[in-house]
Amino acid sequence: MNPFAKLLAISRRKSPWIYSVNSGSCNGCDIEIGPCVSPRYDGEQIGMLRQGSPKHADILLVTGTVTRRTRNALLEIYAQMPSPKAVVAIGSCPASGNVFAGSPTIDGPLDKFIPVDVWVSGCPPRPQLIIAGVAQAAQLLAEGKTADQKRKAKP
Amino acid sequence: MMGGSWQYVFAILAWPGLLGAAALGFFYLWVARKLNARLQGRRGPPFFQPFFDFVKLLGKETVVSRGVNPALFYALPFMSLAATVFGLVIVPVPGHAVDSFPGDIILLLYLLEVPVICDVMAGYVSQSIYGQVSAMREAVMSLAYNLPLLAAVIAMAQNAGSFRIGTLQTASFGVVTFLAAIAFLVAIPARLKSNPFSIPNAEQEIVAGAHIEYNSAPLAIFELSHALEVVLLYDAFFVLFVPHTGSVLADTALYFLISLGLTVLVTLAAATTARLTVKRAFRFYWVWGGLAAAAAMVVAVVG
Numbered sequence: 001m002n003p004f005a006k007l008l009a010i011s012r013r014k015s016p017w018i019y020s021v022n023s024g025s026c027n028g029c030d031i032e033i034g035p036c037v038s039p040r041y042d043g044e045q046i047g048m049l050r051q052g053s054p055k056h057a058d059i060l061l062v063t064g065t066v067t068r069r070t071r072n073a074l075l076e077i078y079a080q081m082p083s084p085k086a087v088v089a090i091g092s093c094p095a096s097g098n099v100f101a102g103s104p105t106i107d108g109p110l111d112k113f114i115p116v117d118v119w120v121s122g123c124p125p126r127p128q129l130i131i132a133g134v135a136q137a138a139q140l141l142a143e144g145k146t147a148d149q150k151r152k153a154k155p
Numbered sequence: 156m157m158g159g160s161w162q163y164v165f166a167i168l169a170w171p172g173l174l175g176a177a178a179l180g181f182f183y184l185w186v187a188r189k190l191n192a193r194l195q196g197r198r199g200p201p202f203f204q205p206f207f208d209f210v211k212l213l214g215k216e217t218v219v220s221r222g223v224n225p226a227l228f229y230a231l232p233f234m235s236l237a238a239t240v241f242g243l244v245i246v247p248v249p250g251h252a253v254d255s256f257p258g259d260i261i262l263l264l265y266l267l268e269v270p271v272i273c274d275v276m277a278g279y280v281s282q283s284i285y286g287q288v289s290a291m292r293e294a295v296m297s298l299a300y301n302l303p304l305l306a307a308v309i310a311m312a313q314n315a316g317s318f319r320i321g322t323l324q325t326a327s328f329g330v331v332t333f334l335a336a337i338a339f340l341v342a343i344p345a346r347l348k349s350n351p352f353s354i355p356n357a358e359q360e361i362v363a364g365a366h367i368e369y370n371s372a373p374l375a376i377f378e379l380s381h382a383l384e385v386v387l388l389y390d391a392f393f394v395l396f397v398p399h400t401g402s403v404l405a406d407t408a409l410y411f412l413i414s415l416g417l418t419v420l421v422t423l424a425a426a427t428t429a430r431l432t433v434k435r436a437f438r439f440y441w442v443w444g445g446l447a448a449a450a451a452m453v454v455a456v457v458g
Contacts, residue, residue, distance in 0.1 A: 045201070
């Protein structure tokens with residue numbers, strides 16, 4: 001690996017900027033994302049910053065079951081994020097639909113629409129787990145192993 | 156021996172231009188973030204964090220929204236950066252001797268204003284409603300804090316009888332210096348868009364300010380330009396208000412101490428206050444900033 005690529009890989013690992021989107025979550029997971037950058041858990045130690053615009057972010061945190069009403073917004077936000085990007089699914093809802101599974105108003109699971117790199121389990125997951133998920137996604141970004149990077153690497 | 160033109164290239168690219176100021180600017184940004192974190196009871200980011208953020212942004216793909224003029228989109232961050240670098244080069248900081256020419260402080264003030272204009276234009280170019288609100292706020296704030304900032308510089312010039320940085324630097328220290336320094340100091344947080352004057356980039360209100368549609372490399376250049384602006388503003392404070400000792404070593408030590416002190420002051424103000432509304436911030440600058448400026452002017456003219 002040449003030195004520039006190495007520096008870029010380190011920078012990607014050390015600077016995960018997140019953007020969270022609620023795709024029909026009960027708000028439980030969203031409340032747990034907030035403390036990740038608070039004094040108690042301090043995600044800034046690993047460079048984690050919450051961004052207001054998906055265009056500034058590297059990692060998309062998705063909470064909720066992906067309802068019919070939020071699906072298009074979610075796809076639009078994912079498309080707006082500049083590559084390389086990673087997706088972290090927060091909680092049980094994006095994975096299985098959780099207690100809403102089988103409802104006619106939900107379109108999940110999340111990986112039907114966008115490729116997911118890290119699944120964080122829990123209902124809701126603790127902030128430590130969310131930070132661990134973000135760190136893992138940042139590691140994948142550094143190694144070039146996210147679904148987005150693999151897709152771009154194919155001819 | 157270095158030729159004349161090589162000296163300029165060195166000044167622009169290395170010290171006090173791009174590389175040196177970028178290192179210093181990233182350092183001050185890190186100090187601000189770390190101190191802010193410590194004040195909130197957090198540990199804060201690692202030392203190289205602003206540098207990592209910059210490199211990471213450089214290595215991303217650029218997305219240009221539909222309806223946005225790509226030429227302007229790419230040109231604005233570079234214009235902002237270039238103006239700041241040229242501003243850095245005309246300021247005689249320690250280790251950099253410049254031939255001061257009449258009116259160079261006015262040129263410096265113009266160059267200080269270019270990044271603000273670039274930000275305002277970036278907000279309007281973005282085609283985003285948040286960007287436009289931010290651009291408007293930034294333009295209004297520029298009218299507010301420029302009153303004490305410009306008055307401080309004019310009072311100093313009146314006091315020294317010259318618009319040359321070289322003459323201003325060697326002017327005697329007195330009441331005018333003190334009053335003008337206060338007026339300048341008051342203007343710094345608004346110029347750097349830090350709390351309580353983080354009105355144009357209020358992320359809880361208008362998402363990400365004028366840079367909302369900016370991403371990857373253009374955003375990285377804007378961030379770099381901001382880091383250099385911090386250094387340029389501290390440089391301006393240093394040459395205008397800090398007495399010249401004559402010894403290079405003492406000057407250098409003073410330069411770093413003053414810059415660090417300003418960073419700590421601005422961060423303390425940011426960490427302990429909440430954002431003001433545009434109206435209140437404007438009133439603050441035109442009343443209290445205006446008073447400090449008027450006092451400095453009166454003393455400069457009468458005294």
